[in-house]
Amino acid sequence: MKKKILLVLVVLVAAVLGGVFYMISPSGDIEKYAKYYVDDTSSPINGKVKVTFFGVSTLLFNDGETQLLIDGFFTRPPFLKLMTTELSSDTVAIDQLIRQYKMDRVKGIFPTHSHYDHAFDVAYTTKKMNAILYGSESSLNIGRGGGLKEAQLHLTIPYEEIQLGKFTVQIIPSIHSAPGSVKDSGLVIKEPKRQPAKMKDYPEGGTFDFLVKYNGHQVYIKPSPNFIEGALDSIRAEVCFLGIGTIGTKEPAWQNQYYKQTIGKLQSKLIIPLHWDDFTKPIDGHLDMLPRFVANTPKDFDYIIQKTHADKIDFKVLQAYKSVLLF
Numbered sequence: 001m002k003k004k005i006l007l008v009l010v011v012l013v014a015a016v017l018g019g020v021f022y023m024i025s026p027s028g029d030i031e032k033y034a035k036y037y038v039d040d041t042s043s044p045i046n047g048k049v050k051v052t053f054f055g056v057s058t059l060l061f062n063d064g065e066t067q068l069l070i071d072g073f074f075t076r077p078p079f080l081k082l083m084t085t086e087l088s089s090d091t092v093a094i095d096q097l098i099r100q101y102k103m104d105r106v107k108g109i110f111p112t113h114s115h116y117d118h119a120f121d122v123a124y125t126t127k128k129m130n131a132i133l134y135g136s137e138s139s140l141n142i143g144r145g146g147g148l149k150e151a152q153l154h155l156t157i158p159y160e161e162i163q164l165g166k167f168t169v170q171i172i173p174s175i176h177s178a179p180g181s182v183k184d185s186g187l188v189i190k191e192p193k194r195q196p197a198k199m200k201d202y203p204e205g206g207t208f209d210f211l212v213k214y215n216g217h218q219v220y221i222k223p224s225p226n227f228i229e230g231a232l233d234s235i236r237a238e239v240c241f242l243g244i245g246t247i248g249t250k251e252p253a254w255q256n257q258y259y260k261q262t263i264g265k266l267q268s269k270l271i272i273p274l275h276w277d278d279f280t281k282p283i284d285g286h287l288d289m290l291p292r293f294v295a296n297t298p299k300d301f302d303y304i305i306q307k308t309h310a311d312k313i314d315f316k317v318l319q320a321y322k323s324v325l326l327f
């Protein structure tokens, strides 16, 4: 009898573990989309801008003189650690990435909002790069908690234009994707946020898109997949870095509105997806799709590929640390 109970228990535990493993495994195989990979390795010269991807929506812009960083999120502890412990920026990994990718001319860091997977590392990266942190009150309080001086903090206001070298970054008000289990949209970090801290200690604090203007060219960055109707009516951008995480699971009417209110307005000629990778895995040269319990990433990719294909718009994918040369 005891043996039978033990056997049932073993089977039950195995089933639960198997279920958990299944749910946290990638929702699809990114290599099926390898034909869309882009990897420009040359240096940015003659008015070109090189953009390098570090997962989620962390992008390094570089024209050979000036560098800008969107988000600057590099600490990616494994799922269990992320869910159960207080965390600090992985300074060893960040230092290594700064050296390896020569982030020695970063003038500005622009977190899109203050969630963990965007703004967790802004204090350390801003300090280490001797840059300026441009963001919401929440993002600046993450900077303050990490010891940044007021001179390194710039509170952005809607539609403000920030000039850094030959780049102009315009702050475009946006909204976060519809909240799932964490309903913290608009919740502000009002005090300096010190580390170690838990993922849930980083509420949204307001969401921005960015319009990067360079030498007559325009690039739009929309990390969080949602839209304010009409907000992009008068904006054009030949390139759009577009957040696609979870769009494939939305109603077709919403999907089509999202596409119409973003790419339809911007009239972009090249789309590069953001926010499709599992940030509970270190980058290590390869990004996997978001896990099954949060997304169906192949559906997200298939939707945007089908739309861009029909509209004859170029679609490219950046893997970890890969770059695209623009213009």
Ligand SMILES: [Zn+2]
Binding pocket: 113, 115, 176, 204, 224
């Ligand atoms: Zn977020």
